[in-house]
Amino acid sequence: KLASREFQKKNTTVTVGKACFGGSRIPIIAGPCAIESYNQLYQTGVSVKAAGAAMLRGGAYKPRSSPYTFQGLEMEGLEIIKTVGRELGLPIVSEVTDPRKVGLIAEYVDMLQVGTRNMQNFVLLQEVALTKKPVLLKRGLAATIEEWLMAAEYIMAGGNNQVVLCERGIRTYETYTRNTLDLTAIPVVKHLSHLPVIADPSHGTGNWRWVSPMAKASVAAGADGLEIEVHPCPEEALSDGPQSLTPGNFSQLMSELKPLATAL
Numbered sequence: 245k246l247a248s249r250e251f252q253k254k255n256t257t258v259t260v261g262k263a264c265f266g267g268s269r270i271p272i273i274a275g276p277c278a279i280e281s282y283n284q285l286y287q288t289g290v291s292v293k294a295a296g297a298a299m300l301r302g303g304a305y306k307p308r309s310s311p312y313t314f315q316g317l318e319m320e321g322l323e324i325i326k327t328v329g330r331e332l333g334l335p336i337v338s339e340v341t342d343p344r345k346v347g348l349i350a351e352y353v354d355m356l357q358v359g360t361r362n363m364q365n366f367v368l369l370q371e372v373a374l375t376k377k378p379v380l381l382k383r384g385l386a387a388t389i390e391e392w393l394m395a396a397e398y399i400m401a402g403g404n405n406q407v408v409l410c411e412r413g414i415r416t417y418e419t420y421t422r423n424t425l426d427l428t429a430i431p432v433v434k435h436l437s438h439l440p441v442i443a444d445p446s447h448g449t450g451n452w453r454w455v456s457p458m459a460k461a462s463v464a465a466g467a468d469g470l471e472i473e474v475h476p477c478p479e480e481a482l483s484d485g486p487q488s489l490t491p492g493n494f495s496q497l498m499s500e501l502k503p504l505a506t507a508l
């Protein structure tokens with residue numbers, strides 16, 4: 245299998261602009277859950293860049309659990325993130341949810357995110373493979389490691405080897421946290437596969453309080469990067485406010501990660 249260590253011994257590196265996953269650095273992707281306005285994203289982008297983030301994230305198509313909540317700015321959101329990314333010189337990532345729109349969205353972003361709810365949307369995976377753009381493949385919320393790697397296999401078999409895996413928490417019997425961040429998956433996947441693996445402690449915990457400790461734990465476990473939700477005013481966020489860091493808390497986390505990242 246293309247994603248397996250047997251097939252390829254050497255670690256794969258995935259480069260997105262100046263960010264490189266799987267190499268000696270640990271790029272941090274930061275930004276709001278959803279793109280809400282130009283000002284919101286620009287303000288977030290300036291602060292996360294100043295704190296040392298390597299990439300800017302923001303959802304334009306939001307796969308929300310309820311159809312009655314904010315669904316994202318869609319194409320307008322993509323225009324905003326493309327503009328802000330260019331203005332700040334940060335590569336950008338945004339989620340694709342509809343196989344029919346993948347080709348179009350690939351013209352706006354530097355990396356395509358496949359969300360947890362679509363990890364086994366095989367038609368979507370095949371479309372993403374055709375773009376040849378770097379892909380951030382999030383683990384399905386009830387997917388085994390084997391199923392997750394098989395989803396990566398769909399993208400690679402389709403001709404796109406630029407896959408970064410993202411552990412974002414799985415559903416367990418524990419309800420105190422939104423999900424259970426499976427830290428063990430990080431060394432396990434790195435043993436089974438040559439692909440880079442990053443962690444998303446924001447969705448992994450659902451509460452900003454646990455984001456920083458779990459971010460550091462992920463790096464200690466060998467994560468090749470992190471994806472972290474940051475909002476200039478979390479209590480006013482249209483999506484995932486409770487798990488979003490303020491720019492100040494993000495900057496604090498970045499300074500705490502620095503010695504850890506260089507020590508490993």
Ligand code: PEP
Pocket residue numbers: 277303307358359360361382412444447
């Ligand atoms: C997100 O990154 O905003 C997101 C929706 O993530 P997930 O698919 O992991 O829930």
Ligand code: MN
Pocket residue numbers: 277278447473483484
């Ligand atoms: Mn989110």
